[in-house]
Amino acid sequence: MSKIPGISHSEAVRALAKVGFRVIRQGKHSVLSDGVRILTIPRHHKINAYAMGGIVHDAGLTAEQFKQLL
Numbered sequence: 336m337s338k339i340p341g342i343s344h345s346e347a348v349r350a351l352a353k354v355g356f357r358v359i360r361q362g363k364h365s366v367l368s369d370g371v372r373i374l375t376i377p378r379h380h381k382i383n384a385y386a387m388g389g390i391v392h393d394a395g396l397t398a399e400q401f402k403q404l405l
Contacts, residue, residue: 338398339391341384342405347376350404351394369394 342350348358348365356367356374367374374393376382382390391401 339384339387339401341381342387343381344376344378346405347382347387347390350401351376353404354394354396356394 344365348356348367351367351374355369356372357369359366359368359373361378363378365376365378367376372394374390376390377386388398391398394401396404
């Protein structure tokens with residue numbers, strides 16, 4: 336699952352926004368939704384590759400699809 340690099344919070348939100356996810360609320364984590372799925376992204380300086388892989392999987396994307404969004 337670690338085919339995805341560790342990236343910053345803002346890069347993750349920007350990439351997921353390209354496929355229809357919007358920020359619902361923010362705190363220590365950002366909660367995004369596309370109307371069907373809800374994702375929770377930690378607002379760390381850098382999200383590690385393992386956590387990012389889980390987020391991408393929950394978003395219904397493959398690692399390759401997500402890399403193209405970056």
